[in-house]
Amino acid sequence: MKGLLIKDLKLLKVQKNFFLLILCIAIGTAIFANNTSVSFVIGFLSFVGTLFTLSSISYDEFDNGNAFLFSLPITRKSYVAEKYGFGMILGGSFWVFGTLIVILKEIIANKYVSMDTIIAAFIILPIVFVVLAVMMPFQLKFGGEKGRIAIICALMIVFITGIIITKIANALQINLSSIFNQIAALNKSILILAIIVVTFLVLFLSYRISLSIMKKKEF
Amino acid sequence: MLKMEHVRKNYKSFSLNCSLEVKSGYVTGLIGKNGAGKSTIFKIILGLITKDSGRISLFDKDIQITDDQDKQNLGVVLSDSGFSGYLSINDIVPVLEHLYEHFDKSAFLKQIQRFGLPQNQKIKEFSTGMKAKLKIITAISHNAKFLLLDEPTAGLDVTARDELLDMLREFMEQDETRSILISSHVSTDLETLCDDLYMIHEGNIIFHEDTDVLLSDYALLKITPQQYSDIDKRYILKSKIENYGYRCLTNQKQYYLENYPKITIENGTIDQVITMMSGGAEI
Missing domain, CATH: 3.40.50.300 (P-loop containing nucleotide triphosphate hydrolases)
Structure with missing residues (x-):
């Protein structure tokens, strides 16, 4: 596992100019934009960080590299676990960066850090991990190019399902917005706990799906 | 292993x-x-x-x-x-x-x-x-x-x-x-x-x-149709028709060297064996 992590970090180094550019954009946005840019800066950095794990899968697939990779003392299980771990470590690290940039900016500009900033930061992190959980099985199943098309198709299905649910709710005279308001009105600590539990459940489910995809793959 | x-x-x-x-x-x-x-x-x-x-x-x-x-x-x-x-x-x-x-x-x-x-x-x-x-x-x-x-x-x-x-x-x-x-x-x-x-x-x-x-016992026999009809075929593994007659692969080079001194015998190489084994006809 450690060997794989080192390999991916070395591949990350190949893209260091890209990541420096991303960091500059984030810092620039934090300095020059208004307060609404808070969630953008944190979200942008976290997404770019965590999604590099998907790029690392493309790097592994390049030139049939997976065949050699799995002839090394690496199991398919440890490969999948490492990819999720790598995504979460990178996403988490970039999230910390983003949050620090925003906090620093607020301290310099306003002399205090608003509670909204902290809440926004803690909402973004699980969202980033859920996106990782959704995208990882697609990337492993379909690879780089086809994976993107598959993700777009999946998002369309989610979107259409949402519309259908809304239509059905309307037909049954169920007020969805009041349900969401009730959820939002719940005790904040319970809400955060629920978000964390749901995030980890989604990640675990995604991991199981990815593992079964990898076990069936032939190289 | x-x-x-x-x-x-x-x-x-x-x-x-x-x-x-x-x-x-x-x-x-x-x-x-x-x-x-x-x-x-x-x-x-x-x-x-x-x-x-x-x-x-x-x-x-x-x-x-x-x-x-x-x-x-x-x-x-x-x-x-x-x-x-x-x-x-x-x-x-x-x-x-x-x-x-x-x-x-x-x-x-x-x-x-x-x-x-x-x-x-x-x-x-x-x-x-x-x-x-x-x-x-x-x-x-x-x-x-x-x-x-x-x-x-x-x-x-x-x-x-x-x-x-x-x-x-x-x-x-x-x-x-x-x-x-x-x-x-x-x-x-x-x-x-x-x-x-x-x-x-x-x-x-x-x-x-x-x-x-393979290198010591295998050989190619290059023989005319007349020699082919007369030769002992027990140790011939494969044969192929050529314009001069037949090309035969054997794994008993010494036997043919001793008993058929007039026929042309070439030492076996891996390439020749492959060609014969993958393309020749069985006797």
């Missing part, structure tokens, strides 16, 4: 049916044309593709239950795959250090320097020869018991091929229990290195013999 019994893998346009054995201390060669099924055999042994039926044991264990620990004892070269081209040698050293318990970093770097491979350059910028050398050095640097080498000399010039074969000889000299399964479509590579040879043709093993026996 390795035993494959009636291993089958079926694709739409290709079927593999293979039984072979690599004994401890042996260098076993697998020879066949491109597309004969050599890489499929390696991939099945490594679990990269699944077999449809048959049995494989590696290190005296069924391949289904081999684990990470068993892979520690394997050194692998694949013809069409290697470390990501975006990495450099300096990048892969810590990776190998953490993957292999017995990775010998100093021996690895010594070999890298011996062959003049650049440590900071991306692998994708390497020449074919440099890539092949790196693959072999990687395979032999963690005290493996068994090397699986699929076309390790493909695309190399004669000098580079000799250098690589020398590395493999040195590897075998260090421990007499080590084994190698090596494939190639260049027969001269295998002639000087291997203890025994398997020939694969259209997914089937068509021939297995000790290299010494």
Whole structure:
């Protein structure tokens, strides 16, 4: 596992100019934009960080590299676990960066850090991990190019399902917005706990799906 | 070390049916044309593709239950795959250090320097020869018991091929229990290195013999139609019609030398045996 992590970090180094550019954009946005840019800066950095794990899968697939990779003392299980771990470590690290940039900016500009900033930061992190959980099985199943098309198709299905649910709710005279308001009105600590539990459940489910995809793959 | 019994893998346009054995201390060669099924055999042994039926044991264990620990004892070269081209040698050293318990970093770097491979350059910028050398050095640097080498000399010039074969000889000299399964479509590579040879043709093993026996006892008889009708055909394995008469493959050269002094007899080479075994008609 450690060997794989080192390999991916070395591949990350190949893209260091890209990541420096991303960091500059984030810092620039934090300095020059208004307060609404808070969630953008944190979200942008976290997404770019965590999604590099998907790029690392493309790097592994390049030139049939997976065949050699799995002839090394690496199991398919440890490969999948490492990819999720790598995504979460990178996403988490970039999230910390983003949050620090925003906090620093607020301290310099306003002399205090608003509670909204902290809440926004803690909402973004699980969202980033859920996106990782959704995208990882697609990337492993379909690879780089086809994976993107598959993700777009999946998002369309989610979107259409949402519309259908809304239509059905309307037909049954169920007020969805009041349900969401009730959820939002719940005790904040319970809400955060629920978000964390749901995030980890989604990640675990995604991991199981990815593992079964990898076990069936032939190289 | 390795035993494959009636291993089958079926694709739409290709079927593999293979039984072979690599004994401890042996260098076993697998020879066949491109597309004969050599890489499929390696991939099945490594679990990269699944077999449809048959049995494989590696290190005296069924391949289904081999684990990470068993892979520690394997050194692998694949013809069409290697470390990501975006990495450099300096990048892969810590990776190998953490993957292999017995990775010998100093021996690895010594070999890298011996062959003049650049440590900071991306692998994708390497020449074919440099890539092949790196693959072999990687395979032999963690005290493996068994090397699986699929076309390790493909695309190399004669000098580079000799250098690589020398590395493999040195590897075998260090421990007499080590084994190698090596494939190639260049027969001269295998002639000087291997203890025994398997020939694969259209997914089937068509021939297995000790290299010494092949080179000493196999021969080609070039005979006229008259000689063909008179000759004892008990030791003729395959024959082919030529414009002068018949070309016959035998595994009893001495018998024909002694009993038929007038016929033309050529010593057997691996290439000739392949050609006859894969194309000749059975008597």
